[in-house]
Amino acid sequence: MKSWLFRYAVFVALCVFVAIICGAWETSVRGAPGAADTTVNGLHFAAGIGAAVLMLGLSIWMAVAGFRALGGLALILTVMDYVCGMTLAPVSHAICAQLVLAVAAASAVCTSSDWRRGPELVYDAGWPSLRSLAVITPVLVLAQVILGAAFRHKVAGLTWHIVGAMVVSLSVLLLGMFVMQQFPKHSALRLPAIALLTIVVVQVLLGIAAITAEMMAPDNTTPNSVMLTTAAHVAVGSLTLAASVVLSIQIRRNVLKPVEEPEQGQTVGQA
Numbered sequence: 001m002k003s004w005l006f007r008y009a010v011f012v013a014l015c016v017f018v019a020i021i022c023g024a025w026e027t028s029v030r031g032a033p034g035a036a037d038t039t040v041n042g043l044h045f046a047a048g049i050g051a052a053v054l055m056l057g058l059s060i061w062m063a064v065a066g067f068r069a070l071g072g073l074a075l076i077l078t079v080m081d082y083v084c085g086m087t088l089a090p091v092s093h094a095i096c097a098q099l100v101l102a103v104a105a106a107s108a109v110c111t112s113s114d115w116r117r118g119p120e121l122v123y124d125a126g127w128p129s130l131r132s133l134a135v136i137t138p139v140l141v142l143a144q145v146i147l148g149a150a151f152r153h154k155v156a157g158l159t160w161h162i163v164g165a166m167v168v169s170l171s172v173l174l175l176g177m178f179v180m181q182q183f184p185k186h187s188a189l190r191l192p193a194i195a196l197l198t199i200v201v202v203q204v205l206l207g208i209a210a211i212t213a214e215m216m217a218p219d220n221t222t223p224n225s226v227m228l229t230t231a232a233h234v235a236v237g238s239l240t241l242a243a244s245v246v247l248s249i250q251i252r253r254n255v256l257k258p259v260e261e262p263e264q265g266q267t268v269g270q271a
Contacts, residue, residue: 002065002111002116003113005061005062005065005111006108006111006112006113008057008058008061009058009062009104009107009108009111010108011054012051012054012055012057012058012104012107013101013104013105013107013108013242015047015050015051015054016051016054016055016097016100016101016104017101017235017238017239018047018051019044019047019048019050019051019097020097020098020101020234020235020238021231021234021235022040022043022044022047022048023044023047023048023093023094023097023234024230024231024232024233024234024235025040025044025227025231026040026041026043026044027090027094027152027153027230027231027234028226028227028228028230028231029227048082048085048097051100052078052081052082055074055078055100055104056075056078058071058074058104058107059071059072059074059075059078060075062074062107062111065111067107067110067111070103070106070107070110073103074100074103074104074107077096077099077100077103078100080092080096081093081096081097081099081100084096090149090153091146091149091150091153091155094145094149094152094153094234095142095145095146095149097238098145098237098238098241098242099142099241101238101239101241101242102138102241102242102245104242105242105243105245105246106242106245106246106249109246109249109250110249114187114188119188119253119254120186120188120254121254121255121256122182122183122186122254122255122256123255123256123257123258124255124256124257124258125182125258128174129257130175130178130179130182130251130255131251131252131255131257133171133174133175133178133251134175134247134248134251134252134255135248136171137168137171137172137175137244137247137248138241138244138245138248140164140167140168140171141168141172141240141241141244142241143164144161144164144165144167144168144237145237145238145241147160147161147164148161148164148233148234148237152230152234158211165204165207168200168240169200169204172196172197172200172240172244173197173200175193175196175247176193176194176196176197179193179247179251180193180194183255186254188250188253188254189247189250189251189254189255192243192246192247192250193247195243195246195247196240196243196244196246196247199236199239199240199243200240202236203233203236203237203239203240206229206232206233206236207233209229209233210226210229210230210232210233213225213226213229214226214230
C-alpha cells in the first residue's frame, strides 16, 4: 500500500512541477508587449486545478497512512495556493506553488522504500554543523523564492534578488561540500546533496542567461529567449527549494549531534 502512496506522491510532484512551469510561462508571456496569452492562461488554469485536486488526494492519503503533520501541511498549502490564485495575489500564489512542490517531494521521500528501512545514523563532525545548515539553507532558498517572485511581478527590484542568489549559492555550496566530504558513501545524504548542487549550478546559469537576454533585447520588446530563460529559471528555482527541503529532511533524520547517543537497537557508523 505504501509503495502505491510513494508512486502517487511522485506523480503529484511531477504534476505540480508542470503547473509551476505553466504559471512561469504565463507570467513571462503576460509581460510581453501585445502578447496574446489566452491559451497560456487556459493551460495554467487547467494544470493548476488538476495539481490542486491531486494534492488534496495526497494530503488525505498521507494523513490516513500516518503522516498527519505532512498531510495537514499539504492541505493547508494547497488551499492557500488555490485561494491566492483565485484572488489574483500573484506573488503569494507563486510562493505557495513552490512550497506545495516541496511538500509533495517531501511526501515522496517519506513514503519511499529507503525511508521505511530506517535511518543510517552518523555523527555530525563539522563546523558549522550540518544540522544547522540543514535548517538555514531551505530558509534562505525560500527567501530567495520570495525575492524572485516579487521581482517578476514588479513588486521589488533585481538587486536584492541577485544578492540573495549569491547568499543561497554559498550556503548550498557549503552544505553540499560538507556532506560530500564527511559522508561520501552515505547514499541518503550524498545523492540529495549532488542533486541540490547540480540544480543550483543550472539555476545560476539560467539566471545569468535570463538577465543577459533581457539586457540584449530591443527596447519595448520581450523576445522568446527572455520568456524561455525566465520560465526555466522559475521552474528550476522551484526544484532548488524542493531539493533543499529533501536534503534537510535526510540530514535531520540521519545525522546526530556529537553529544547525542543512538537509541537502543540503532547503529551508528561513519558512512
